[in-house]
Amino acid sequence: MKILALVLAALLPCLAAGPDVDKGRTMGDPAAPMLFELYSDFGCPACKNLHENVLPSIIRDFVATGKAYLVFREFPLNIPAHVHSRPAAAIAVAAARIGKYQTVSDALFRSQQSWSTSGKVWESVAGALTPEEQKKVQALAKDPAVLADVQRDVDRGARVPINQTPTLLITYKLKQQPWANFTDYSLFRGYIDGLLKK
Amino acid sequence: MAFSKNRILKIAAVVLRVALGVIFIYAGYVKLSEPWQLFAAGIADYEVVPMWAAKFLAHVLPWFEVLIGLLLIAGRWFRTATVSTSLLLLVFFSLMVRAFAGGKEINCGCFGPNELISWKTLVRDGSMLAASLFLTVIAFRNRRKPA
Numbered sequence: 589m590k591i592l593a594l595v596l597a598a599l600l601p602c603l604a605a606g607p608d609v610d611k612g613r614t615m616g617d618p619a620a621p622m623l624f625e626l627y628s629d630f631g632c633p634a635c636k637n638l639h640e641n642v643l644p645s646i647i648r649d650f651v652a653t654g655k656a657y658l659v660f661r662e663f664p665l666n667i668p669a670h671v672h673s674r675p676a677a678a679i680a681v682a683a684a685r686i687g688k689y690q691t692v693s694d695a696l697f698r699s700q701q702s703w704s705t706s707g708k709v710w711e712s713v714a715g716a717l718t719p720e721e722q723k724k725v726q727a728l729a730k731d732p733a734v735l736a737d738v739q740r741d742v743d744r745g746a747r748v749p750i751n752q753t754p755t756l757l758i759t760y761k762l763k764q765q766p767w768a769n770f771t772d773y774s775l776f777r778g779y780i781d782g783l784l785k786k
Numbered sequence: 787m788a789f790s791k792n793r794i795l796k797i798a799a800v801v802l803r804v805a806l807g808v809i810f811i812y813a814g815y816v817k818l819s820e821p822w823q824l825f826a827a828g829i830a831d832y833e834v835v836p837m838w839a840a841k842f843l844a845h846v847l848p849w850f851e852v853l854i855g856l857l858l859i860a861g862r863w864f865r866t867a868t869v870s871t872s873l874l875l876l877v878f879f880s881l882m883v884r885a886f887a888g889g890k891e892i893n894c895g896c897f898g899p900n901e902l903i904s905w906k907t908l909v910r911d912g913s914m915l916a917a918s919l920f921l922t923v924i925a926f927r928n929r930r931k932p933a
Contacts, residue, residue: 751891751902765899769827772837779823 610737612684615658616651622784623759624656627663627741627750630680630696631673631704634770635754639697642770646756649777655784660689662741663753669704675729676709677738682728683717691716692725758783799924802917803858806871809914810855816898817848828895832881850874858921868922875915882908 624646628635650656662681664673676696683692692713696703699712710729714722728734748757748766755768760783767776817825826844830837854874857867878896885892886903893899894907901907 765824767827769830771830775823775826775830775837775841779821779827782821782823 610681610684612687612689613660613681615647615660616656617654618657620651620654620657621760622650622656622780623757624650624658625661625757625759626658627661627745627748627753627755627757629663629665629670629673629753630676630693631670631700632665632753633700636697636700638754638770639693642773642776645773646776650780656780660693661745661757662738663745663750663755664738664742665753672704672707672709674738676703677741678729678734679709679713679725681737682725682731682734683721685728685734686721686724688717688721688725760784761786795924799921802921803861803864806914806917806921807855807858810851810858810871812855813897814848814851814855817844817851820898824899825895828893828899831890831892831895832885834881865922865925868918868925872915872918872922875911875918879908879911879915882911 626638626643628639646656647658651658662677664670664677680689680692680696683689695713695716696709703709703712710726717725745755748755748764750757750766752768754770755766758765758767758780767779770776822841822844825848826837826840829835829840829843835843851874854867854871857863858871882894882903886908891902894901894903894911896907896911
């Protein structure tokens with residue numbers, strides 16, 4: 589009975605990951621054996637570094653090859669220095685609704701230093717969208733459903749718990765493991781390759 | 787009275803020696819049962835040693851912990867084992883205090899991954915350090931006055 593309860597407890601987060609994935613914020617094959625959930629904050633410099641320098645390698649080695657399904661989760665930190673991170677996350681989630689998540693993510697990280705100090709988040713990313721897309725994203729960014737999506741990600745991350753950003757939550761064979769050290773990509777790659785061989 | 791005090795110290799030393807030995811073997815075993823990269827990432831998170839050293843330590847340290855644990859339980863090379871244990875715990879504890887005081891929310895790395903440094907882990911490792919220092923004192927006291 590105790591074993592059954594433990595198995596069910598281990599299964600719950602995996603089951604929850606399935607239906608709650610916004611397709612606009614995913615990459616790769618949903619049937620891939622491994623699930624990567626990237627908890628990130630658009631205002632965090634380490635997240636910018638991951639997005640621009642490490643994520644392309646992760647996508648090339650594991651997502652494009654069908655080994656992992658990548659889901660982007662918003663995790664705006666609730667600290668004074670990151671006061672604009674939540675509006676940025678809302679804009680990104682809104683952009684995901686029209687299939688422009690990556691475009692807006694790239695723009696947000698590229699102009700991070702500017703908007704994180706000035707607070708002009710929208711002005712920093714608007715140029716990456718067409719006027720028609722801008723109208724849609726601006727309207728969607730105020731939609732309570734979009735704001736709820738951001739909060740849902742934050743709540744989900746807090747349950748893991750995610751202690752820092754960026755954190756890649758790896759789910760493989762019902763086991764979850766957060767990974768937050770991306771200073772040496774070969775270490776991460778070795779870990780994932782090792783898991784996949786098991 | 788003196789005899790009973792010595793006896794109590796002797797019993798306490800045996801209990802602590804075996805307990806520390808079991809804890810060290812367990813700590814080493816948990817790390818060895820997980821992919822070494824997890825421990826290497828945990829060491830690197832402390833930002834004290836370069837990545838190549840973190841990788842090296844991730845391979846060596848768990849085996850060293852198991853060896854120390856076995857020596858403590860067996861009561862062999864007692865002075866060497868207690869000094870090694872105390873030095874190791876002193877380093878671990880200092881790094882944990884440094885990280886905690888610096889506001890770093892990182893994993894302790896003590897018994898495998900996914901255990902954040904907290905007051906609980908500090909008290910636990912501090913207690914282990916105190917026990918180890920006590921055993922070191924006992925080991926060298928017995929050297930001067932063989933029972």
